[in-house]
Amino acid sequence: MAELYTFDAAGDTLKPKRLLGNFHVRPWCGVENLFDGNVLSFYDSHDVYNVWYGWEMERPGKIARIRFLPRNDDNFIREGEDYELLYWKQGRWVSLGHKEGNADGILTYDRAPLRALFLLRNHTKGHEERIFTYESGRQVWW
Secondary structure (H helix, E strand, O other): OOEEEEEOOOOOEEOEEEEEEOOOEOOOOOHHHHHOOOOOOOOOEOOOOOOOEEEEEOOOOOOOEEEEEOOOOOOOOOOOOEEEEEEEEOOEEEEEEEEEOOOOOOOOOOOOOOOOOEEEEEOOOOOOOOOEEEEOOEEEEO
16 A cells, blocks of 8 residues: 545544554655655565554544555556646647646546547556546447
């Protein structure tokens, strides 16, 4: 797992004061990575079975919501990053414009053509790009 967030009923983040568990981990993959804000770091154990961890919170309270992020390559829409959607037309890529990523992780383009080949570029960071089509309401990767 890459990140773990807990929230109270008001939506405020509950932060851990102390981490607990039987941490059979690789030195670079400790449980502290769950709370470091880096989506590319992660917690990983040598063991597959009987691994557990927990945390003591900074202050008492009820957990109303938990959000977690699995281990990943950070290939998703990120808030504040600059994206450009392109489509293939007559032998070249045509831009549908730049959009800023939002907290929902959704980009909406109103004038995208039907039955087109698309490419989404992140101009803020990253170089992993893959073409896709949009068929029957679903993104299809090629």
